[in-house]
Amino acid sequence: xxxxxxxxxxxxxxxxxxxxxxxxxxxxxxxxxxxxxxxxxxxxxxxxxxxxxxxxxxxxxxxxxxxxxxxxxxxxxxxxxxxxxxxxxxxxxxxxxxxxxxxxxxxxxxxxxxxxxxxxxxxxxxxxxxxxxxxxxxxxxxxxxxxxxxxxxxxxxxxxxxxxxxxxxxxxxxxxxxxxxxxxxxxxxxxxxxxxxxxxxxxxxxxxxxxxxxxxxxxxxxxxxxxxxxxxxxxxxxxxxxxxxxxxxxxxxxxxxxxxxxxxxxxxxxxxxxxxxxxxxxxxxxxxxxxxxxxxxxxxxxxxxxxxxxxx
Amino acid sequence: xxxxxxxxxxxxxxxxxxxxxxxxxxxxxxxxxxxxxxxxxxxxxxxxxxxxxxxxxxxxxxxxxxxxxxxxxxxxxxxxxxxxxxxxxxxxxxxxxxxxxxxxxxxxxxxxxxxxxxxxxxxxxxxxxxxxxxxxxxxxxxxxxxxxxxxxxxxxxxxxxxxxxxxxxxxxxxxxxxxxxxxxxxxxxxxxxxxxxxxxxxxxxxxxxxxxxxxxxxxxxxxxxxxxxxxxxxxxxxxxxxxxxxxxxxxxxxxxxxxxxxxxxx
Ligand code: SF4
Ligand code: SF4
Numbered sequence: 001x002x003x004x005x006x007x008x009x010x011x012x013x014x015x016x017x018x019x020x021x022x023x024x025x026x027x028x029x030x031x032x033x034x035x036x037x038x039x040x041x042x043x044x045x046x047x048x049x050x051x052x053x054x055x056x057x058x059x060x061x062x063x064x065x066x067x068x069x070x071x072x073x074x075x076x077x078x079x080x081x082x083x084x085x086x087x088x089x090x091x092x093x094x095x096x097x098x099x100x101x102x103x104x105x106x107x108x109x110x111x112x113x114x115x116x117x118x119x120x121x122x123x124x125x126x127x128x129x130x131x132x133x134x135x136x137x138x139x140x141x142x143x144x145x146x147x148x149x150x151x152x153x154x155x156x157x158x159x160x161x162x163x164x165x166x167x168x169x170x171x172x173x174x175x176x177x178x179x180x181x182x183x184x185x186x187x188x189x190x191x192x193x194x195x196x197x198x199x200x201x202x203x204x205x206x207x208x209x210x211x212x213x214x215x216x217x218x219x220x221x222x223x224x225x226x227x228x229x230x231x232x233x234x235x236x237x238x239x240x241x242x243x244x245x246x247x248x249x250x251x252x253x254x255x256x257x258x259x260x261x262x263x264x265x266x267x268x269x270x271x272x273x274x275x276x277x278x279x280x281x282x283x284x285x286x287x288x289x290x291x292x293x294x295x296x297x298x299x300x301x302x303x304x305x306x307x308x309x310x311x312x
Numbered sequence: 313x314x315x316x317x318x319x320x321x322x323x324x325x326x327x328x329x330x331x332x333x334x335x336x337x338x339x340x341x342x343x344x345x346x347x348x349x350x351x352x353x354x355x356x357x358x359x360x361x362x363x364x365x366x367x368x369x370x371x372x373x374x375x376x377x378x379x380x381x382x383x384x385x386x387x388x389x390x391x392x393x394x395x396x397x398x399x400x401x402x403x404x405x406x407x408x409x410x411x412x413x414x415x416x417x418x419x420x421x422x423x424x425x426x427x428x429x430x431x432x433x434x435x436x437x438x439x440x441x442x443x444x445x446x447x448x449x450x451x452x453x454x455x456x457x458x459x460x461x462x463x464x465x466x467x468x469x470x471x472x473x474x475x476x477x478x479x480x481x482x483x484x485x486x487x488x489x490x491x492x493x494x495x496x497x498x499x500x501x502x503x504x505x506x507x508x509x510x511x512x513x514x515x516x517x518x519x520x521x522x523x524x525x526x527x528x529x530x531x532x533x534x535x536x537x538x539x540x541x542x543x544x545x546x547x548x549x550x551x552x553x554x555x556x557x558x559x560x561x562x563x564x565x566x567x568x569x570x571x572x573x574x575x576x577x578x
Contacts, residue, residue, distance in 0.1 A: 001442075059436025059456035066415035066433050070314045076439055077414035130408065130519050131445045198518040199445070201376075206513045206527055207330075207395055211380035216394060219340075219372035222365055225450040229441065299519065300447035303374055303399065 001132065002229050003293035006056035011122060012151075012285045014050025014083075015144065017043045018115035019152020021090045024097075025108035025115070029156075031093075032101035035163035039156060040094035047090075051083055075128055079121035086114040119148045126292075131299040133197030135292075139188040146181035147285065153177050154254060154281045161261070161274035171262040171274065175255055178281075182251050185288075189243070196299055204302040215305030230298035242291055250284025253277070314413040316406065320425035323497030324463055325403050325524035326483065327507055331531045332490035335375055335396030339482035339491060343371040343400070343461075346481035350466045352431040356454030368450040370461045371400040371482055384536045391536055398491070400482070401448035401461035402515065402523030403427050409440035409449060409460075417458070425497070425524055426465055431457040445519045468493075496524050 021043040029036050055061050068084070070077040089111035096102050123144030126135040153174035161167035201215075202208025223231075257277035261270040297306075347370055348355040357367030374397040383391030403420075407427050410418045417434035420427045429440075429449075434457040441449040441458065449460045464480035467473060477484060483491040494503030506512070512526035 057437070059438070059451055059453070060434060061436075063415055063417075063433055063435035066417070067435060067437070068414075070414050070416050073315045073411040074414045074439075076412065076437065080414060125412075125439065128412075129443055131443060199516050203516050203518055204445075205376055205395070205397060206515055206529065207376065207378050210378040210393070210530065211383065213376050213378050215374065216377040217375040219374050219399075220366075220369075224366050225368065225441070225453070226447045229438065229451075230447070298442070299445040299516065303397075303447055 001293045001296040001298055002231075003290045004057045006053045008286060008289045008293070010050045010054035011144075012050075012282070012289050013046045013053065015119055015122070015148040016151040016155060016282065016285075017046030017048075017050060018086070018119050019148035019150070020046070020155050021086075021152070022112035022115040022149065023152050023156050025089070025093060025111035027103055027105060027108050029160065031097040031103035033160075033164060035156075035159040037094075037098045038163060039159050040090065040097055042155070042159070043152075044087075044090060044094060047083070047087075075121050075124040079118060079125065082114060082118040082121055086111065086118050089114060116145060116148070119144055132296045133194055133199075133299075134191055134296045136197070137188070137191060139184060139191070143181065143184045143188050146177065146184050147288075150174070150177040150181040151281065151285060154258070154278050157258070157261075158274045158278040161271045165271065166266045167261070167270070167274060168265060169262065171258040171265070171270075171277075174277075175258040175262070178251065178255060178258070182247075192295060196297060196302060199299050199302060201302045201306065204299070215303075218304055226300055227304060230300050231304065239291065239295060242287055242294075246284050246287045246291065248284070249280045250288055254281040254284075314410050314416050314418055316410055316420055317422040320405075320420070320422055320497070322424040322495045323403075323405070323524050324424045324426055324468070324494070325496045325503075325526070326400070326463075326480070327492040327494075327496075327503050327512060327526045327528060328398050329490040329492070329510075329528040330395050330397065331528060332488045333373075333396040333398060333486075334488045334490070335373055335394075336487065337373050338485050338487055339398060340369060340371050340373055342481045342485035344369055346464065346467070347459075347462070350464075351462045352429070352459070353452060353455035353457060355459060356452050358453055368452045368459045370448075370450070370459060371398060372447075373398050386536045386540070389536060391533075393530065393533070395530055398482075399446060399448070400525075401427060401444075401463075402446060402521070402525035403461075403463060405522035405524060406520060408443040408521060412439045412443045414439070426463045427460070428462055428465065429458045429460055431455070434458050445516050445521065446523075463493075496526065 020039055024036055024039050055064055058064055067077055067080045071081045089107050093103060093108060093111055120141050123141035127137065127140035130136055157167050157170040157174045160170055201213040205213050207213050254277040257273040261273040264270045344355055355368045357365065359365050360367065376395045376397055377392050378395060379392040403425055407420055410420050410427060415433045415435050417430045418440050436451060436456040438451055441451065449458050452459045467481060468478050470478060479493045483493045492503050492506060494501045496504055498504060507526045510528040512528050514523050515527060
């Protein structure tokens with residue numbers, strides 16, 4: 001699948017924002033602290049940048065308002081509705097924290113639940129597509145949710161470290177969710193070998209009973225919407241190199257930095273390490289999201305002779 | 313409303329005969345012509361006379377080659393066969409393109425099962441095209457809305473056309489008679505009988521879309537050997553057995569040279 005930058009930015013930014021908002025809402029940290037005030041502000045900013053970015057890939061944005069109407073059947077619509085709903089508790093909590101140094105326990109829980117439901121809906125847009133076997137698994141929502149929390153935790157850690165000078169044992173918890181998220185992602189990634197799932201050129205054409213099917217001539221000489229949108233694939237060599245880069249940036253460097261930050265808590269080095277962990281993690285997550293799309297094969301490729309699309 | 317109707321009164325659709333289609337693309341052009349002036353926005357092209365022409369079409373013809381696993385090879389012929397493969401929206405009963413649509417633009421009609429896009433509601437997110445395994449939806453880059461086969465909804469009920477023309481444009485045009493239109497929900501319709509008779513099948517049934525359109529398989533062919541005169545058939549499995557005289561000499565000499573060359577290289 002073609003990795004559209006707007007969608008990559010949207011899923012990573014808003015995922016991080018919702019994760020951060022959920023952790024703040026659950027009230028682990030005193031709402032009067034500067035880091036919580038900044039955290040709410042940052043969460044709202046990340047969510048808003050993400051949502052705005054997601055409208056950039058619409059070919060006809062003037063009808064975007066209608067996207068709230070079909071929540072009965074469409075995950076994309078549900079995501080839209082939930083995203084707007086989630087603004088309500090998060091904005092109230094942000095107001096309470098920033099201006100009154102306080103919070104409301106149950107509202108925080110509502111915010112956290114809504115935030116996670118929004119992320120879940122985003123992931124189900126992809127996870128529910130039968131045409132893309134790589135995505136069509138419960139591991140897709142699981143990894144989106146886990147990464148949302150992990151990114152939120154890494155960012156929360158850096159906020160507390162910078163504003164309060166000491167993030168205590170937050171790095172420890174951030175490290176834990178980060179590793180858990182990558183464990184899920186690792187299982188997800190193994191599904192790549194399944195290719196098109198049960199579909200093949202033989203089932204696509206229904207000619208399997210006659211023999212082995214190959215494309216003799218494609219229907220059009222130049223690229224079209226379908227080949228541009230669904231046919232995108234990185235050369236295998238690049239995919240595995242990018243995968244390694246992601247693991248280094250979004251797992252290894254943050255994990256090591258967090259572990260060291262925990263060991264040296266209270267020091268200036270720990271603050272610096274927390275910053276490094278967050279920056280590398282977020283850049284790595286953008287690459288991870290890029291690969292999420294780039295690696296995915298769409299069943300329609302079977303009508304184009306599968307491998308032939310590499311050239312398109 | 314993008315929830316699917318529980319049932320539809322009719323199941324209008326196409327039946328495509330893969331045995332008869334000659335791959336002339338006449339239906340592709342007829343479709344483009346009708347639909348660029350009919351339902352909704354025109355079907356635009358981008359750089360039609362430029363270096364990188366492309367455009368939206370609702371019907372495309374792929375061409376496949378099928379090679380039987382234990383197919384015979386006789387002289388230069390193999391039992392591989394070419395199948396031209398028209399592909400357009402199959403007006404699925406469990407159409408995922410309808411349920412994923414967030415705006416309510418995509419819908420399936422209760423009265424006849426036709427799947428349509430209301431272009432006034434579409435926001436051009438493209439998710440419906442992602443959900444269609446058959447590549448039946450293409451975004452129109454000029455209008456920014458999703459395009460798909462309408463089953464010529466603006467022809468089939470159109471009283472201002474002659475009755476003979478009240479069928480989809482592709483069906484009306486096909487010079488080979490490879491395309492059929494009718495109600496696949498009525499077991500007594502001509503088209504349902506045709507499907508029954510010829511063993512019509514679904515594309516990618518494992519995707520769970522229950523397509524309405526059916527495809528008729530290419531008819532069986534005689535084996536290559538059976539098409540040859542009896543005595544020839546015995547000896548023709550290997551080309552060299554039939555070569556004698558001058559060609560036999562050429563074959564032997566070249567074979568010998570070839571094997572010497574190979575030895576020289578190794
Ligand atoms: S063929 Fe594709 S566009 Fe047509 S109804 Fe089925 S899923 Fe939808
Ligand atoms: S592109 Fe249009 S018709 Fe397709 S899912 Fe989006 S809004 Fe619906």
